[in-house]
Amino acid sequence: MPINYYIFLSVALFCIGVSGVLTRRNAIIIFMCVELMLNAVNLLLVAFSKMHHHAQAATNPNAGIDGQLFVFFIMVVAAAEVSVGLAIIVMMYRNTHSIDVNFLNRLKN
Amino acid sequence: MGTTQVLFWFLSVLALISAIMVVVSKNPVHSVLWLIFVFFAISGHYILLNAQFLAIVNLIVYAGAIMVLFLFVIMLMNLNADTEPQKNKWLKIAGVVAGGSLLLVLVAALKHADMKNQLADMGSGDIGLIRNLGLTLFNDYMIPFEITSVLFLSAIVGAVVIGKKD
Amino acid sequence: MNNVISLVWLIPVLPLAGFLVCGLLRRHLSKSLTGVIGSGVILASFILSLLIFGQVRQEGFQAVVVRLFDFISVGKLSISFAFQVDPLSALFLLIITGVGFLIHVYSTAYMHEETAPDFARYFAYLNLFVFSMLLLVLGSNYVIMFIGWEGVGLCSYLLIGYWFKNIEYGAAARKAFIMNRIGDLGFLIAIFWMISQFGTTNFIEIFTKAAMPKAVSTGVLTGITLLLFVGATGKSAQIPLYTWLPDAMAGPTPVSALIHAATMVTAGIYMIARSNILYTLAPVTQTVVAVIGLATALLAATIALKQNDIKKVLAYSTVSQLGYMFLGLGVGAYTGAVFHVMTHAFFKALLFLGAGSVIHAMHHEQDIRKMGGLKKHLFWTHLTFLIACLAIAGIPPFAGFFSKDEILSAAYEKNPVYYAVGVFTALLTAFYMFRLYATTFLGKFRGTHEQAHHLHESPSAMVIPLVVLAVLSVVAGFVGIPAAIAPDAHWLGHFLAPVFEGSTRLHPAAEADKKLEWGLMGISVGVAALGMIYAWSRFSRKPDLEEAQGFGKVLADKWYVDELYDAIIVKPINALGRFFNSFVEKSVIDGIVNGVGRLVQYGGRQIRLLQSGLVGGYVLLMVIGILALFLVELFTKK
Structure with missing residues (x-):
């Protein structure tokens, strides 16, 4: 497959994620949109990894493997992030009985 | 059009539609379910790209563990369409416009990039196999891998400390 | 026989030394000691001047420049601290140190009613004057x-x-x-x-x-x-x-x-x-x-x-x-x-x-x-x-x-x-x-x-x-x-x-x-x-x-020149000073300073509105910023 298709697919998924973050006020949905963006990036990384492998497989049989390892690490970080993030959301819900992010405007003052 | 192309287009459309549904669903539970569809589609792409290990991990970690966690939290809070907080209409439009503009700009920027001859390997190559990934991971990426474990440990401690009732 | 002329730097340095001694120790020196020091250094300068004068008046004497050190050196311009000995400066040296010495001696008696510190201050000033005057005529x-x-x-x-x-x-x-x-x-x-x-x-x-x-x-x-x-x-x-x-x-x-x-x-x-x-x-x-x-x-x-x-x-x-x-x-x-x-x-x-x-x-x-x-x-x-x-x-x-x-x-x-x-x-x-x-x-x-x-x-x-x-x-x-x-x-x-x-x-x-x-x-x-x-x-x-x-x-009444100067120069300048004090100082300068202060305060009040505390707003702004960066990159690349 030409790499363009993957690029545009990833960009589209990423932008849908951005729009979700911007339009929703539910903290959990926002969180899910962030996961969506991460996955878009992961997809692109894998596609690029295969592209490099295709170009350089003759000289280096392991070419492009770093890209897939990066995806692995991103998944690790995302898992850690989700565990802490959901803990925060639960905490917030317990204190305010709401998961509206605008309720968190205590950053002001 | 071979099977691979058909599958590619099908998975792409599925991923995009599911992603849009994630954003527009009123009910958070529906959003979670649509997101699981997205993850399945992306895993399908991984398989098309012959990255079996990542495809499986994606299903297990994301669609399995993380999404279950999400569902669990949503059910814990008893959220549904009625409790969904409504955002200012103008801010919503602004958000959509900003996201759309970002898409436009990125596409415009990438349109002229010369990538016509770059192909992503489909269905061949063995770098996505567990054996190769494992060899590289435990040889070249040993230290990052170990540090990841520290990250997990701190995440666990953090989650426990935050979630603790005090 | 240039050795006397190479000592020319002593001529101004001696009065300078006299100035420093009389000026710094003025509370400790008695009047007679001050008089002796003050007049003595001038006498020594006078004797040196006489020796130099003797050299200068010989037949076939050429002007000598005694270079002491670089004073200013900037780019191509180099100004050295140097003394020029020629008939004109030699003559002035004699006049200054000679008449100066006589007047120092005269002063010891004339200023006798002053207290000792004031007396020493007087001699210090007088020595400093002689030093400056010698510098003036010796400079090359x-x-x-x-x-x-x-x-x-x-x-x-x-x-x-x-x-x-x-x-x-x-x-x-x-x-x-x-x-x-x-x-x-x-x-x-x-x-x-x-x-x-x-x-x-x-x-x-x-x-x-x-x-x-x-x-x-x-x-x-x-x-x-x-x-x-x-x-x-x-x-x-x-x-x-x-x-x-x-x-x-x-x-x-x-x-x-x-x-x-x-x-x-x-x-x-x-x-x-x-x-x-x-x-x-x-x-x-x-x-x-x-x-x-x-x-x-x-x-x-x-x-x-x-x-x-x-x-x-x-x-x-x-x-x-x-x-x-x-x-x-x-x-x-x-x-x-x-x-x-x-x-x-x-x-x-x-x-x-x-x-x-x-x-x-x-x-x-x-x-x-x-x-x-x-x-x-x-x-x-x-x-x-x-x-x-x-x-x-x-x-x-x-x-x-x-x-x-x-x-x-x-x-x-x-x-x-x-x-x-x-x-x-x-x-x-x-x-x-x-x-x-x-x-x-x-x-x-x-x-x-x-x-x-x-x-x-x-x-x-x-x-x-x-x-x-x-x-x-x-x-x-x-x-x-x-x-x-x-x-x-x-x-x-x-x-x-x-x-x-x-x-x-x-x-x-x-x-x-x-x-x-x-x-x-x-x-x-x-x-x-x-x-x-x-x-x-x-x-x-x-x-x-x-x-x-x-x-x-x-x-x-001296042709009323002082009064004329007072009327055409001093009074207008005083008036100008008052004008600057009352108008320029108060309105323009204070206005600029206070204006800058007020501008900053106003700007702060307006910019504070951006800090809404709404996380969604912040994210929106961030996306707009990213957009702007991309646009700039896109339109300035080619």
């Missing part, structure tokens, strides 16, 4: 000269305001300082101009470059020389900046003798004589110098006619004599001008010291209307004062005759009108000097009974300098005997010839007509004698004690 470039120039201005200020508890004296000191600054500005601009024009400030290099044909346009030279002359008018009290000198008489009398008669005020003459080649190449400036000098001489002489303060008369006579010197410079008689500086230094210092002796005897009475008949009580003072009066009036064979005659005959060659005005001024000079003499020393004593009781001759420390200066006033003239009397007898002319060589090559002195010379001499002597005899006979019998009336009142 205009910058070193300027350092000395500023130094003497400072010392003049400090010494005029020596009795600073008197508010009027402080005002006089400030006036002198400010007027000097006006002139100094001209000098400074001239230095900058010379740097840009010649790329150097060294005398020798500038004069060589300027003398080269077509090297520098006459216009530029005229500008530079006019600016230098502005500096000279400030320092040497010429129109329009002369009014500070009469007020400078607020200082102690020996200071008036040293600074405001013998040395500092001749710095302008020295500078122009040093730059003679530039002036010779700029005829317009020469005319300006001559006319200003002549006008100053005449104006000051008329004012002196009606002054009743003994020191004021002498001050105006100084201004007038300085005018003569500038006339000499203006008509190209550089030797004559320097000659007059020398003789004037002797007889004017003598006059001031004599006046100081009189004031001392009269218990600080300076009004000549309250004196009279002092001849009987002050034998030496009277005798030396008479000699000085004869010298300044230009009666042969006293010193003033020779130098004044040289200037006047040069003026006649240039333009007979100069000569006529000069001779008229000489008449006035003789008249007011003998009015002063007759009113002070002849007739009956008009002071109080108590003063009459205490009249006494001054101590020997004051009388000996008077006698030495009187002898010099008699004999100094013989170093410059005019060619008409004895050919080739003008020793000073030969001595200074190398300094003025460039100018004389451009304008060779015309061969003087002997008969004409004798005639001119006869006229000036006759006129001087006339003024002298008239004044003597009139004022010895009936001194005018009343307030002046009519035209005399105008003269007594």
